[in-house]
Each structure stands twice: as structure tokens, then as C-alpha cells.
Amino acid sequence: xxxxxxxxxxxxxxxxxxxxxxxxxxxxxxxxxxxxxxxxxxxxxxxxxxxxxxxxxxxxxxxxxxxxxxxxxxxxxxxxxxxxxxxxxxxxxxxxxxxxxxxxxxxxxxxxxxxxxxxxxxxxxxxxxxxxxxxxxxxxxxxxxxxxxxxxxxxxxxxxxxxxxxxxxxxxxxxxxxxxxxxxxxxxxxxxxxxxxxxxxxxxxxxxxxxxxxxxxxxxxxxxxxxxxxxxxxxxxxxxxxxxxxxxxxxxxxxxxxxxxxxxxxxxxxxxxxxxxxxxxxxxxxxxxxxxxxxxxxx
Ligand SMILES: [Zn+2]
Numbered sequence: 166x167x168x169x170x171x172x173x174x175x176x177x178x179x180x181x182x183x184x185x186x187x188x189x190x191x192x193x194x195x196x197x198x199x200x201x202x203x204x205x206x207x208x209x210x211x212x213x214x215x216x217x218x219x220x221x222x223x224x225x226x227x228x229x230x231x232x233x234x235x236x237x238x239x240x241x242x243x244x245x246x247x248x249x250x251x252x253x254x255x256x257x258x259x260x261x262x263x264x265x266x267x268x269x270x271x272x273x274x275x276x277x278x279x280x281x282x283x284x285x286x287x288x289x290x291x292x293x294x295x296x297x298x299x300x301x302x303x304x305x306x307x308x309x310x311x312x313x314x315x316x317x318x319x320x321x322x323x324x325x326x327x328x329x330x331x332x333x334x335x336x337x338x339x340x341x342x343x344x345x346x347x348x349x350x351x352x353x354x355x356x357x358x359x360x361x362x363x364x365x366x367x368x369x370x371x372x373x374x375x376x377x378x379x380x381x382x383x384x385x386x387x388x389x390x391x392x393x394x395x396x397x398x399x400x401x402x403x404x405x406x407x408x409x410x411x412x413x414x415x416x417x418x419x420x421x422x423x424x425x426x427x428x429x430x431x432x433x434x435x436x437x438x439x440x441x442x443x444x445x446x447x448x449x450x451x452x453x454x455x456x457x458x459x460x461x462x463x464x
Contacts (some may be wrong), residue, residue: 196305196456198449204231204297205364205448208276209287209440215280216246216322216336217253224276225256228319231300232260235307237317242344246336248326250280255321257337260303263314265350270462271316271357271416272455274299275323275337275407279434289440290426291433292323294364298448302455311463313355323361323407335407342410356380356462357418359408362433363451364443365423369398370451373420375409380419387457396450400425421451 207227208214214221232239237260246255258276261269274295278288287293296319303317322336345351358380363370370388372381388397408418426432432442 193305193309193456196301196449196452198445198447198452200304201294201297201301201448201452202443202445204300205289205293205443206440208293208296209289213281213284213286214276214278214288214292215324216248216255216277221277221321225258225319228258228276228296228300232258232303232317235260235304237262237303237307242337242341244340246322246340248322248336249333250326253322255336255340257321257341258317258319259341260317260319261314262307265314265316265353268313269316269350269354270313270459271318271354271411272299272302272360273318273320273338273357273407274360275320277321277324277337279324280326281434281436284436286434286436286438288438290362290364290438290443294362294443294448295360298360298363298452301448302452305452305456311459313463315459318357320407329405334405335410338407339410342414342416345411345416346414351415354411354416357408357411357416358455358458359406359418359420359422360451360455361406361420361422362426363421363423364448365426366442366444366447368396368423368444368447368450369400369425370396370421370423371398371404371425372401373404373406373422374401375403375405375412376419377412377417380417383458383461384419384421384454387461388454391453391457393450393454396447396454398423398425421455 242257320337
């Protein structure tokens with residue numbers, strides 16, 4: 166009897182320990198693709214959001230409100246960009262908690278949409294999806310206590326006004342990279358993960374060859390470990406995007422992008438880039454992938 170009782174106590178103890186272990190080991194709320202999708206719906210409802218537009222201003226207000234609700238300090242990095250349409254005031258938003266004294270892992274997306282005159286270009290995928298997921302990642306990581314701080318960069322003016330060139334594109338990232346260089350931030354930013362066009366229902370992430378190889382390899386290895394092989398593309402190509410100015414100043418960067426959107430990329434920069442072309446599941450897969458990369462980057 167005594168043995169049976171002791172055994173019973175032992176079993177009860179083990180069971181209760183088991184029951185508690187999932188809660189004890191996870192200190193982040195679950196990432197939700199549906200919530201990321203809600204954040205995209207809100208952005209799309211503002212309409213086309215090119216730099217300097219009232220719609221982008223509203224979108225920025227929404228991002229600030231959400232991010233401060235998650236407890237972040239938000240730096241509004243406003244600057245005057247010289248564009249083919251003349252000077253336009255742009256705003257990068259940098260949401261953070263720590264000051265990055267031990268180092269920073271930056272997560273980034275552009276939140277502007279391309280100026281498409283005479284077209285109702287709402288950028289559900291291009292601008293919307295990565296911004297929605299970045300906001301969801303900011304929510305999930307809000308109370309995470311890791312050695313390196315997480316900084317969330319909402320970049321303005323990624324898109325070209327007329328034609329993509331060194332001078333007409335990536336206005337926000339070029340500005341912020343220059344600031345970081347001047348401030349001596351470069352050695353502190355250990356990695357920058359850029360998200361762009363990650364909402365496609367038919368998601369296939371490119372092996373983007375401008376990215377820092379070890380980070381792109383980490384994307385590949387991590388996706389495979391998570392059983393997400395289906396989102397990895399055969400395409401290995403360089404893409405011009407917001408990571409380039411940060412790579413240029415010596416920050417390791419990776420661009421997680423699917424630049425094959427619709428048949429023959431026919432939804433890209435067209436009025437077809439609407440909510441029905443993207444999915445919560447795709448965003449959730451990329452979100453899980455990013456979260457699983459972070460412990461490796463913390464080492
Ligand atoms: Zn674009």
C-alpha cells in the first residue's frame with residue numbers, strides 16, 4: 166500500500182510537472198496568421214499609400230497606436246527625400262524597448278505602396294503583408310527577454326516613383342543606414358531580417374543572392390526543420406530591396422521575399438494585388454520561420 170501510495174504521488178507529481186512544462190518553457194504568445202491578416206485588412210482599407218500621402222499618414226498612425234499598445238518606444242525618423250516628384254517628407258518608424266546596448270536583431274518591412282497613377286493599387290501583398298506580419302511579430306516578441314534587443318523597422322519609400330535606380334528607390338532604408346553609420350550603430354546590429362511580399366497564397370521564397378549567405382542558408386535550414394520545404398523556391402536570384410543600404414554599411418542581412426506573385430508575376434505592381442490573393446497561412450508560415458531563426462541569431 167505504502168509503495169502504491171508513494172508511486173501514486175510520484176506519478177501525480179510527474180503528471181503535474183508535465184502539465185506545467187509547456188507553459189514554463191514558452192514565454193511568448195502564439196503567432197497568429199489571422200491577426201497578421203487583420204493588420205493587412207486595416208492597411209488596405211486606407212487605400213493606396215504612397216510616400217507623403219494622407220493614407221500613409223493614417224497607416225502610420227495605426228502602426229504607432231498598435232506598437233505603443235504593445236509597450237514599444239517609437240522613434241519617428243522623419244526626413245526630406247529628393248524624389249523625381251520633388252522633395253517629399255518620409256518617415257521611418259523604429260519600434261524598440263531596449264537601447265540595443267548588448268546588440269540588436271532588426272526585423273524590417275517597407276510600409277509604403279508604390280505610386281501608381283490612375284490605378285487603385287492597394288498593395289495587399291506588396292507593402293501590406295510584410296507590414297502586417299512585422300506588426301504581429303512585434304506583438305509576439307513584446308515581452309521577450311533576450312540578450313540582443315529586437316528592433317522593428319517600418320521603412321518608408323522603398324518603392325521607386327518612376328523607375329527603380331540607386332537614387333529612385335529605398336529612400337527610407339538609405340536614410341536610416343546613413344544615420345546608423347553616423348551613430349556608430351553598425352557593429353551593434355548583428356542581423357537584419359527583411360520581409361517583403363510574403364503573403365502570396367502560392368508562397369515560394371527565393372534564395373535571394375544579395376543576402377548574407379549564412380543568413381539565407383539559415384532561412385533554408387530552418388524552413389526544412391519546420392517542415393516548410395513547400396515554401397522554398399528553386400529560384401536563386403539577386404533582388405534590389407531595402408536590405409542593400411544596410412549590407413553596404415556592413416550589416417549582415419537577409420531578404421525573405423517571393424517575387425513571383427501570380428501567373429508570370431502578373432499581380433506585382435498591378436491593381437490585382439488585393440486581399441484575395443494573399444493568405445493568413447502564408448504569413449503564419451513566414452512568421453514561424455522568423456521566430457525559429459531568432460534563437461540561432463541570439464548565440
Ligand atoms: Zn513593390
